Amino acid sequence: MHPPQWIAAWVLLLHGCATGWPLQGASARTSVRDCSVDPPYLPPTATNTTARLAALRGTMRAHSVHAYIVPSTDAHMSEYIAERDSRLGWLTGFTGSAGTVVVTQDKAALWTDSRYWTQAERQLDCNWELQRTPWIESIGLWILEAVPAEGNISLDPFLFSIDAWNSYSQALHGSGRTLLPIETNLVDQVWGDQRPPPASGEIYSLPAAFTGSSWQEKVAGIRQQMKQHIQRPTAVLLSGLEETAWLFNLRGDDIPYNPVFYSYTLLTNSSISLFVDKRRLAAAARQSLQASCPGPLCVELWEYGQARAQLQYYAQGNVTIWLGTEYTTYGLYSVIPQEKLLEDSYSPIMLAKAVKNAKEQEMLRAAHVRDAVAVIQYLLWLEKMVPQGQVDEFSGAQYIDALRQAQEHSHGPSFQSISASGLNAALAHYSPSNQSSRKLSVGEMYLSDTGGQYLDGTTDITRTVYWGVPTPLQKEAYTRVLMGNIDLSRLIFPPNTAGRVVESFARRALWDVGLNYGHGTGHGIGNFLSVHEWPVGFQSNNVPLTAGMFTSIEPGYYRDGEFGIRIEDVALVVEAQTEHQTGEKPFLTFEVVSLVPYDRNLIDLSLLSPEQIRYLNAYYETIRARVGPELLRQQLEEAYRWLQRSTEPFPLGSAATTVAAATTTLGMLPLASLLSVLLTRLQA
């Protein structure tokens, strides 16, 4: 949801990429374009964009536009988008998940971050400059050079957040150039009937068994918050797709992996307007929404395209409209007079959705038990098949997807499975494709980052495994990543603590020896909603951690050209038991709900503290208690035995011995010398 800034390396989330770019196959020299030769060399992966660009430039001239800016998101600032919204992808051929394009009459440039530079050089033709500084200030400077004073710089105001609009505005301020929103999207005009059609699948109600509360209860809760707010908002604008889906307990399939549908909602203190393709609403869904009409709990249905006009009309009254600035577009924001706005980073819907109630928590726990069954089956299968040379990254990903699909309430994967062997895993966001897929081998580390959509919850788990003998560095790095996962998972912290001030606990064991990882440490997750659910997590724009929130915890370590490690669990924020209490509310900690053991072959027990080992053993006991019975119920005896083997408690002695060993190196060895004295006497 957030474009890369200069802090990109810290904040980027994982699994945001559509296609894998393995470091094998075609040689580096022929796999990327070379525009310096005549004629230019283009790899087969490049797209010829000459005609598209010419058509766009024609439209730009017709609108007196000197530069046109195209982003990679949709009108809801979605992280994953539908093919129909992939305007940047169609125009450029570049399929990375993050980028910005600017086209003038004689230039065309793409800005993207370092994850995608090689991919861009493989997909762009020579019509395009690749720019490696993807922040708006830098794009602004490029525009100032490319566009004459008095020129018009245009964009589709529904595809830019308020912040992005302000930044472009600031970058061009005082330059004589005009930033001009045009509501007709110029790329869509050119794309024409080749553009994929709008989604047409049914929008359906979640069965009551899978909802945490009725939509009427949710509406009442939000209205209560409006009433109690000091600025007395009269309405909340819902422009994030998850917001409307969550509020009404509705789901759709407009976007891959995310069960949401195109919509806006305007929830006022006396009415509810849902903007959506009405024909797609299932009969039961429509019935549920309109059972109380007319009245304050009647949902009035409007066409999706009417949202802006209706909002503008409503904003003429004596009203105050509450919205989340992080994901509301300038196109909607700009129709509301400044003095009628109540701006927060996130709307109260986003915050209510983030804190799961008891039933939602139970559902997410239950989904993770079935999800663990699938992952355990997969790890067992790999153990048997990899030595036979029968598995590659792609077939592995297909197999885990199938195992999940077989679990109750499954609705497919929650994102494109990451299945990466050896050096491919060093690309944190790599996914294999049918065309290019590395064979798994007992001599390489393997990283699997996958998740499922179930009616009761969304899952996301990463395990890294190695069937052969790891090198000392691999074992040390894996162990330190695990120590980081444990240290953050077992942390006790005060209520109202922001994730960003505790995420370093997941890094410290790596930092101790000069290692680190370049991505975020976690993200919220939904009940059959998004796998990346804002605003929960450990990044600077996340809200304070609160009991009832779920977040992933996923430290890693990546060694270019060699291997990659990530250990990811989903955890619930719960109240902690502490000896003392400060303040009125109890302190918090995490309960890990992902229930799959780690690879014993990669753990160097001598690095772990007694507290870490105790924690690990307690976690393994929980796995046995929760997943064991489910494996038996599903008659998966072999997997059950594998689980028992894999969750044997670790001896605490190793840690104690380590202390003694450390003691020895320091030259102060009371316990070690006591032992040695005793042994000597025995021998005597």
Place this chain on the structure above:
Amino acid sequence: MHPPQWIAAWVLLLHGCATGWPLQGASARTSVRDCSVDPPYLPPTATNTTARLAALRGTMRAHSVHAYIVPSTDAHMSEYIAERDSRLGWLTGFTGSAGTVVVTQDKAALWTDSRYWTQAERQLDCNWELQRTPWIESIGLWILEAVPAEGNISLDPFLFSIDAWNSYSQALHGSGRTLLPIETNLVDQVWGDQRPPPASGEIYSLPAAFTGSSWQEKVAGIRQQMKQHIQRPTAVLLSGLEETAWLFNLRGDDIPYNPVFYSYTLLTNSSISLFVDKRRLAAAARQSLQASCPGPLCVELWEYGQARAQLQYYAQGNVTIWLGTEYTTYGLYSVIPQEKLLEDSYSPIMLAKAVKNAKEQEMLRAAHVRDAVAVIQYLLWLEKMVPQGQVDEFSGAQYIDALRQAQEHSHGPSFQSISASGLNAALAHYSPSNQSSRKLSVGEMYLSDTGGQYLDGTTDITRTVYWGVPTPLQKEAYTRVLMGNIDLSRLIFPPNTAGRVVESFARRALWDVGLNYGHGTGHGIGNFLSVHEWPVGFQSNNVPLTAGMFTSIEPGYYRDGEFGIRIEDVALVVEAQTEHQTGEKPFLTFEVVSLVPYDRNLIDLSLLSPEQIRYLNAYYETIRARVGPELLRQQLEEAYRWLQRSTEPFPLGSAATTVAAATTTLGMLPLASLLSVLLTRLQA
């Protein structure tokens, strides 16, 4: 420097208070005002403000002002201010360091944070409302109620930061009321000749032996940065008092404890303008500044009051002016056209000043050795005198001040000494006064937070001691505060890490058992400059930690009505030695330069890990090596013996034993059982 926001409890720095308010003496009932009785009850500490308020209201009418806002800072956003700038204090009688006042024709209100509520009730008379929500939104709502539409709300634009101006402007936006800057300060008009005169002391050059580099070198470095900046600024505006003092290696005594003087500087790529009371410049200082006149290294001298006009004149050209928005006032900012501004939170001078060069580092280290001598003498003296009942908080503070004064290069304390016994130490910012001072006793914990100004460096150290037998809670809390201090001090972290993401390491040992503290964890410090030197530290608006920065590390624990603990050291950010390296630059860690041992009587060794004990022993070795010889050089043999006693290495055995003990409690006891088997066999 930063007004309290809703996160006040986290960000407030220590020792910001002018007067102590011990919880003894007058009873709670008679020590605060009671405006509900007739006539109102006022304690002797209250000031009669009726005449002052009437005079101010008269001036307001003359200017058609309906509400006048008065802050607690000066025209440089200084943290400590001169008596002459204490407009809020004079008008209200309230002497706390943070507050805002609004006066209308029939109302007068003071906003301050929770640290000062009791103090305000003791100092205000019944002309004043005390408001407990000191954020601008709340002040704005009060103003909207108190001032009719069409009314004028005024303030002195030189006393408000850009951010504060914008916030007031936003709060009144669209309300019909006008926010009107008036350059004549209305309080000063009323204060008249009772207002303390401007500072008149000499402004002098630091001897070359005490400067890190010449002012010409510093100017060249800043001009280099201007040249390399992508936006090509033509000038930097220095409006923080430390900025000008640092740049020119000049010092003055305009503000207590801070060796700075009232000034602004406009440094352009071809000229240097210093705005200051010229007559106060020492001859040598003037000579140093004007040796290269005319030319780009000639400092042109202007009167202090000409700064705004000259800036406005300069801003008419084809220029770009670089400034720090965190501490530049709206009065200066508003004369620069928007498109000629280059805004950063902190100017390049602030950032250059924060990173000490090798010589500055050596000087700060040396100052801390002499400072340790004074503190060690004080701790030894307390050990002997307190059992005799001879010391109270105030006389203690006087004694440590005198000990520092006796050290070479001393220029007095760097802030008002905090000397707090028993329950008084639970007020984190308490300082004793001559009128009210608690006697120190072997039965109470004692907290001493003091610092010195030396020509080569500024120091700040807190030690908490107890001469009797501590309660288990006192000992546990002290030990956990110490563990936090150690854990942050020994942390290894990547370059470019922000303090806010690592400060939790100073809290974790407390968090583990449900304890915490409600203030920040550290702040930058200068070379004979401010004791709180922005922008270094662990708060959200601090810049990333860089080798060469000095910061305090100061976790604490406070128990209302009982006791307070704080352990504060100053540490230098240095490069770390790590087994591996990630990225091009080495990782960083801290070198603690405060060199005074902790109170062994309060340490529960069984809570410390072997790593913590090893760290502590190594630190004590450093103390012995650096301070021991200095004590002998100063012929302080008794103090030398005390130091040797107090820095005896701690046995590592206790920690190892703890592991074994912990092992036992968990029911998995390989090492313990091995021992027991061996012992049994021996007995057999």
